[in-house]
Amino acid sequence: MGNDVERVAAAAVAALPRIAGMIRETPLTCFESLGSKVGGEVWCKRENLQRTGSFKLRGAVNRLLTLPPDERARGCVAASSGNHGAAVACALGQLGVPGVIFVPERTSAAKVEKIRRYGGDVRFHGVDGLDTEQHARSFAADHGMCYVSPYNDPEVVAGQGTCGVEIAAAGTAFDAAFIAVGGGGLVSGVGSVLRAAWPGIRLYGCQPAASAVMAESVAAGRILDLPSGPTLSDGTAGGIETGSITFPLVRRLVDEFLLVDEPAIAAAMQRYRAEFGEPVEGAAGVALAALAGNPELGRGQRSLVIVCGGNVSDETLAAIDAGGRPG
Numbered sequence: 181m182g183n184d185v186e187r188v189a190a191a192a193v194a195a196l197p198r199i200a201g202m203i204r205e206t207p208l209t210c211f212e213s214l215g216s217k218v219g220g221e222v223w224c225k226r227e228n229l230q231r232t233g234s235f236k237l238r239g240a241v242n243r244l245l246t247l248p249p250d251e252r253a254r255g256c257v258a259a260s261s262g263n264h265g266a267a268v269a270c271a272l273g274q275l276g277v278p279g280v281i282f283v284p285e286r287t288s289a290a291k292v293e294k295i296r297r298y299g300g301d302v303r304f305h306g307v308d309g310l311d312t313e314q315h316a317r318s319f320a321a322d323h324g325m326c327y328v329s330p331y332n333d334p335e336v337v338a339g340q341g342t343c344g345v346e347i348a349a350a351g352t353a354f355d356a357a358f359i360a361v362g363g364g365g366l367v368s369g370v371g372s373v374l375r376a377a378w379p380g381i382r383l384y385g386c387q388p389a390a391s392a393v394m395a396e397s398v399a400a401g402r403i404l405d406l407p408s409g410p411t412l413s414d415g416t417a418g419g420i421e422t423g424s425i426t427f428p429l430v431r432r433l434v435d436e437f438l439l440v441d442e443p444a445i446a447a448a449m450q451r452y453r454a455e456f457g458e459p460v461e462g463a464a465g466v467a468l469a470a471l472a473g474n475p476e477l478g479r480g481q482r483s484l485v486i487v488c489g490g491n492v493s494d495e496t497l498a499a500i501d502a503g504g505r506p507g
Contacts, residue, residue, distance in 0.1 A: 185432060188372035191334065192341025199241040199339060202274060204231050206343075208350050211485070213455050218471060218478035223354070224452075225347055228460050228490025232270050232294070234263035234415075235343055235366060235488050236330070240271045242339030243328050252277050255325045259283070259316035261414050262291025263489050264330040269300030280325075282316040284308060288414060290493035308408060310419030331365030332424040341369030347484065348377040355481040358471045360463045360488050361385040361394050361434070362416030364426030370486060371433040384477065385434040386470035388445060388462070391417040394430060395437035403427055412445045412462030412496070415489060438470035445469050446500045452487070453497075461492040 207226045215222040227235040244252060255278040258268040265281040272279040281300040283292060285307050295302050306312045313329070320327035329336055343366075347354075357374055359367045371383050387395050391408035397420060408417045420427065440448075448468035452460050460468075464487045471478055471485060 184429065185372045185375060188337060188341060188369060188429065189376040191338035192345050192369055192373050195242045195338045196342040196345045198245055199238060199342060202241045202271065203237055203342075204229065205346055206230050208347060208352070209456075211455060214451065214468070214472060218475040218483070220478040220480050221482040222471065222478060222485060223352065223482070224485050224487045225343060226487050227343060228458065228464060228487050232263070232266045232298070233489055233491040234267065235340060235486070236263040236267035237270060238342050239336035239339035239365060239369070240264065240267035240328060242342070243333055243335045244271045244275060244277070246335045247326060251326050255279055256328050257282070257316050257320035257323075257325050258328045258330070259313040260330055261417065262287050262295065263415055263491060265295045265300060265302070266291065266298055266491070268328050269295050269298035273299045280319065282312050282319070284312045284418070286414075288493050288496070291491050294491060308418045310421060313421055329421075331363030331368075331426050332421050334425060337365050337369045337426065337429075339369070340366045341373050343486065344370035344373030348373060353378055353482070354381055354484040356382040356384065356477060357484040357486070358384045358386055358438070358467045359486045360413065360416050360467045361387050361430065361437075362418065362463070363420055363424065364394055364430040366486065366488060367434060368426045368429040372429065375433060382435050382477075383433050384470060385430065385437045386467045387416060387437060387439055388413040388466055389439040389441050392437070392439050393419055395439060397427065398431050398434070398437065412442055412449070413466045415461060415463035416466060438474060440466055440469040440473055443503070444473050446503060448472055449492070449500060459490055459492050459497055460487055461489045464488050464490070
């Protein structure tokens, strides 16, 4: 498995120059108030400022650019709670490739609208991300199209890893990293690069307690089929595809899982907005809340938080604000 991690890191390094013209290099910024709270340095990789508002563009672009031209011409299909769909729609639009984006029925209106703004043909299926993925795969096979997985694809994982390549190139060494986990594509890609750069770094996988499928699956040693409750972190909610390439990588890379509740996620989203003047979505709030709720993990350390996305509706922000301010 060590070799697998090294291969992912090398693939991410190779991917960055390939996708550089279609993505944005995002800022790595000190989060001073959170650092004061935990008693250490906290730096944020602000992927909420990525084109399409999420790190997902990295993986989508890398997958499409590594497809043979004849496969691209037949069109692509994606399944997503929103961010991956917007990323695929954006990439398809730039390359002039047709595609269909399937989303779960409870996907936020803001994310659906963003996909449509990029020209995506949005179709609804299922209430769980895993159901949506399985349907999209079948649709792609039936129509001779390429299915672009949100995480279960080596080129997608390598694309997500380019975020880590940018972090490592910045020259600031980190003791710990806090990364939101859903299907595991982000932590597999970025985690592989960070572990290659700093072998002693502690990698924390962060999940909402309402949907901790990866954490529970890792604890069980196998992918579990578990229900997910409502959560602000809709980008990480849902099941994991059977046989996903990310599962063994997550087991190898993540030192500890941290679960956070909904009030903590909401408070973290507010704290970030108060510091930087920009909104972040629930999945980013999960990683921020995991550090804020476990200050001993950041005390005397230089910690990294991947702020994975900023796509959140005004209605959600208003509801969070109505519930009070973080302490």
